[in-house]
Amino acid sequence: VNSTPDNSLTLRFLSTTSCEFVANAFAYFVIAAKQNCGTHTNTVAKPGDPICINGVSQPYSTSIQVDATPGFGCNDEVTFDVAFTASETMPPGSCVIATLPQGITYQPGSCNSICQSNFDCTPALLAGSLVWQLPAGIPAGQIICFSFNTTGWSGLDCEAGLILFRTAAEAQALCVSTGDTCSIKVNTGSLVLPFSPARPDLDLNNFVVSATQNGANDELTYSIDITNTGAPTLPDVLVDFYIDTDGNGSGDVLVFQAGYDESIGTNETITLLGLFPIPAGNLCHLAAYIDPEVQCACSGDSAFVNVPIAYQTEQEHFACSGEDIIVGVPEIPGFDYQWVPDDCLLDPNAAMTVFNCEIGGAAPEVYEFVLTQSNNGGCIIENHLNVTLQPLPGIVFAETPICFGESANLAASPGVSHFWQGPGIGNPNLQIQIVSPAVTSTYTVTVEDETGCIGSDTVTVEVNPLPVADAGADATFCAGEPAQLSAFFNPGYDYLWSPGPPALSSATVHNPVVLNAQSATYSLTVTDENGCSAMDGVSVSFSDTIELTISPDITICLGSSTVLQAAGATNYEWSPPGDCQDPACSAILVSPAVTTTYAVTGTDTAGCSAQAFVTVTVTDEAIVINDPPVNICPGETAIIFGEAVNEPGIYCDTILNTAGCDSIHCVEVLLKPDIDTTFSTGTVCQGGSVVFEGEILSEPGLHCVTLPGPNGCDSTLCLTLAVLDTPQVELIVPDTVIMGNVIELSINPTSFDSILWSGGNITGQCTNSPICTDSLSETGSFDYSVTVTGGNGCSATAAQAVFVTVQCDVEKVDIPNAFSPNGDGLNDMFTIVSPGEEIVNSMKIWNRFGQLIYEGRGPWDGRQNGKPAESDVYIYLIKVGCPIIVTSEEKVLKGDVTLLR
Known part of the structure; x- marks a missing residue:
């Protein structure tokens, strides 16, 4: 009520007094x-x-x-x-x-x-x-x-x-x-x-537990909030945990007592955390209680556990792909059951049911099930259990198709036993087989892996025939004649000639033109659309140019004959023809009535030919014939037309011809000059040499050579040779440097007319400078040289090799203690922190249950079986070493890392 007098109360008292009043x-x-x-x-x-x-x-x-x-x-x-x-x-x-x-x-x-x-x-x-x-x-x-x-x-x-x-x-x-x-x-x-007594006023809220099976007991992990709306409490606030056996508080069993050893302030809420065991089957009967009398509180509180209750059954089932296994928990009357997810389960509403699933691939898959059991009393328990489904072992790799004559690698899953069948199998119990079938063949393997799963798998290795490789017949080409190769052509083939350009016009056509007129063998590789290749070769040779010679033009008297002679070929053909004087017809007898030009075609054994021409002039007048001149030295004589002559001049002789025309033969006698001596000077750098009239000279002094001439006329050549000093230079550079560091090169002495550097990245750089620097981004041995030239024009070269290595010290490697693979670009990967070029040779990661979840060289991205791993602490074993170019011991690092999400 909210109105007078309904909301008021009137009391009247009758009192009496006494002497003590x-x-x-x-x-x-x-x-x-x-x-x-x-x-x-x-x-x-x-x-x-x-x-x-x-x-x-x-x-x-x-x-x-x-x-x-x-x-x-x-x-x-x-x-x-x-x-x-x-x-x-x-x-x-x-x-x-x-x-x-x-x-x-x-x-x-x-x-x-x-x-x-x-x-x-x-x-x-x-x-x-x-x-x-x-x-x-x-x-x-x-x-x-x-x-x-x-x-x-x-x-x-x-x-x-x-x-x-x-x-x-x-x-x-x-x-x-x-x-x-x-x-x-x-x-x-x-x-x-x-x-007014100032005492605490306590409430219990958010009583949450999760449980794990531990023999006949359930191991509980609990969390409960205590809120104080009254005066601050004394230290040691106690919460009692009971199993409510009958739902009315009577006969409850105290199973655990937890305490908060500090004072809880006014309007403060604290959370108690801990764990304790209770007999199995009592999760939904668990209650928490604060006794106000014990706590000197105006009020206490009680709270039942929140539902659903997460129950870790610790069931880790393993099954082979396609295998039936029984999963679940013992059925309790009065409870309903529901599986989530219900994949691969025979009855998703049964406490115990059959699991059967098939998977492909090489990696096992983990099925994480939640089996929810609930009753009409509001009890809800979520049972957590896992099934790891192992794929059936089989063939994980097969090279197919292959080309005829090639080998195919066949690899099966790792296992404790293998049995292969198929053509060319040597030892059928090996995990990896190398076979070379001549035709397309089928191979089968039966594997039992370490988990006991047995699988059979089959693969067909397709064998493709080789393409036709025909480079053509060996050929000989005449000099100056166009030379073209011609291989068997298939529009589906790829062609590759070796050597290619500039010897050939193209390396990728079937009929390239030979550009280099030299004898050679060319290899042809043809590849078909299947990637199969075959090879063939062809030899190409070129005949020498025919040096065809023929008699000089001649004049004959009308009615006479003459022999025309050709040389330089194997067979000859004349036009107009004459009377052949030998089987090859290299010479013919002709008697032309008029002046005639004769053509001869000479052919060699390769079928190459050349042509020459000679003109026979027919006359009825005297014929003047100039014979070759004759050279004599002063004081010498020569026999000319049967007479000895020692003076220069032209001497002629007339020969009468019965045909009515005479021939006059004339010879000119020439006088050679006296013996000639020629002097010259030259220089050479120390250690060098010069070639003088075919002789190699390196010593200083006068060097003379006499050259004998025809008919005894000689000449003398002399050379005065001076030897110049070669400059001395030292190249100063370290033997070994770290990749990326600056390499300083210098010379001693430093003053020269010319300084040229080469090697590394400095070729053409630092010209005429006594100091040069370089930096290399690759490892290995690199040659440096410097060529200097002094004032006398002599040069010297100094060279040295520099070995470039990487900085690597496995003792300085550090390991992070946590990482957060959340994709923000910061600490997303777990690997070593290396100050130099240290590398991970191997990395293994285990979870807290001892399961190997990663193996490789890192970095680890925080995933397990392709899925993000949970936030937890993981154990690692990492072997750290240096690149092979650095000699060092391998270091083994062990420890744990925290994955944070």
């Missing part, structure tokens, strides 16, 4: 309420009007002050310090009255006063209140004080209350009901001290 006192009315479940709400305290006795007045007044130590909480003892002053001198019979809550008792002997030495502060207990008699005569305004201890406060509930302190004076009054005069007390001052 304190006049002018007033009653306190206290109203308290509780919410649902006993939680306290507001408490209202209000004083009533003073209750007076007629004829009695207040003789003096007091001002009271009270302090309570340490306050009202979980402590059992409270000390009260009381101090007050009076407005008048304290008369006899004055007292202090303290009314304490029910259950609170005075601690005997605890009262003392430091303000009045004559104050006996031992109280009397009257009508449930403590009464102290005050010494008389204490002056007005003087502080009166004392303190005392009380016990029993920890036994009070959390409701607010009041403590009443009053001072009173003694007076006489008439009791109307009896007519007697009696001694009464008159209220001279009062103090109401409210109190």
Whole structure:
């Protein structure tokens, strides 16, 4: 209700007085309420009007002050310090009255006063209140004080209350009901001290557990929140874990107790984490409880475990592809079951069912199942179990098709046994076979792997025939004649001649033209559309040019004959023809009636031919014939037409011809000059040589050569040779450098007319500089040289090889302790941190269950079987070494790395 007077309450009291009544006192009315479940709400305290006795007045007044130590909480003892002053001198019979809550008792002997030495502060207990008699005569305004201890406060509930302190004076009054005069007390001052126990108010929330099977028990990992909405707790907050056997709290079994050893502040929530075992089958009966009495709390709480409950069955099943296995958990009556996912399961709603799946590929696949069991009571348990499906072993690699004559590699899955069948199999128990079938053939293997899975697989190796390679017949070509090769042509073939250009016009056509007129053998490789190749060769030769000679032109008399002679060929053919003088017809007898030009064609054994011409002039006049000249040395003689002559000139002789024309033969005699001597000079650098008239000279001095001439005429040539000094130079360069570092090259001495560098990347660089630098990005041996030329034109060369290697020290390799493969480009891969060129020779990664999840040379991308691996700690074994060009020991690194997602 929210309107007056429906929301108000009126109480009336009938009271009577007695001689012990304190006049002018007033009653306190206290109203308290509780919410649902006993939680306290507001408490209202209000004083009533003073209750007076007629004829009695207040003789003096007091001002009271009270302090309570340490306050009202979980402590059992409270000390009260009381101090007050009076407005008048304290008369006899004055007292202090303290009314304490029910259950609170005075601690005997605890009262003392430091303000009045004559104050006996031992109280009397009257009508449930403590009464102290005050010494008389204490002056007005003087502080009166004392303190005392009380016990029993920890036994009070959390409701607010009041403590009443009053001072009173003694007076006489008439009791109307009896007519007697009696001694009464008159209220001279009062103090109401409210109190409200400051205690914790605790709630339990988010009670989550996951379980793992451990024999007859379930090993629980729990998490639970404790929230305090009251005063800070004392240290060591305890939570009890029970198995609720009947659902009503009675007969529950305590299975574990967890504590929080610090104080929980006001409006603070903490989370307790831990693990403990319980008997199997009680997950949904688990409850947590905070006892308010134990914790000195206004309220405690209880909480049942949240559902669904994750249950790790630790079932790791292994099956071969296509194999039936039974998976699941024992069925419990009253529960329904549902598999997620339900792939490859016979009954997705059964506690135990048959799993059968088939996979391809070479890598096993892991099926992660959640079997949810639930009942009408709200119990939901998610059972986690895995099935690793092993693919059946078989053929993992086969080279097909192949070309005739080639070998094919066949590889089966790793296993403990292998059995191959097919043509050309030598040892059928080997994992890898090398076969060379002549025709397309089928091969079968049966493999049993390390897990016991047995599989059979078949592959057909297709054998393609070789292409036709025919480079053509060997051929000989005549000089100057176009030479062209002609191989068998198939438009589906690729052709490759070797050598190719510039010897041939093209290396990739079937009929290239030979450009180099030299005898050679050309190899042809043809490749068909299947990639099969075959080879053939052809030899090409070129005949020498026919040096065909013929008689010189001649003049004959009309009616006479002459013999025309040809040479340089094997067979001859004349036009116009003549009378052959030998089988080859190299000479013919002709008797032309008129001047005639004769052509002769000479052919050699290769069929090559050449042509020459001679003209026979027919005349009836004298014929002048100039014979070749004759040379003589001074003092020599020559026989000319049967006579000895020693003078130069032209000598002729007339020969009569019966045909009527004469021939006049003339010979010119020439005189050679006297013996000639020629002198010359020359220079050569030290260690060098010159060729003089066919002789090799390297020593200094005068060198002469006599050259004999025809008919005894000689000449002399002389050379004066001087030998020049060769410059001396030293090339300074380190023997070994690290790849990428700067190589500094220098010479000693440094002053020359010309300095030329070569080698590495400096050829043509640093010309005429005595210093040159280089940097190489490849490893190996590199030759450097420098050629210098001095002022005399002589040169010298110095050379040295430099070996380029990489920087590698396996002892300086570091390993990260964590990585995060989240694709942000930072720490996405796990591998070594190498200061130089250190490399990973091998890397193996295991999970916490000892399963090998990665093997290779790294880096590892945090994936297992192609899927992201879970955030966890993984074990590694890494072998680190250097490139083969660096001699070093291999280092083995072991440890663990944390994968973070």
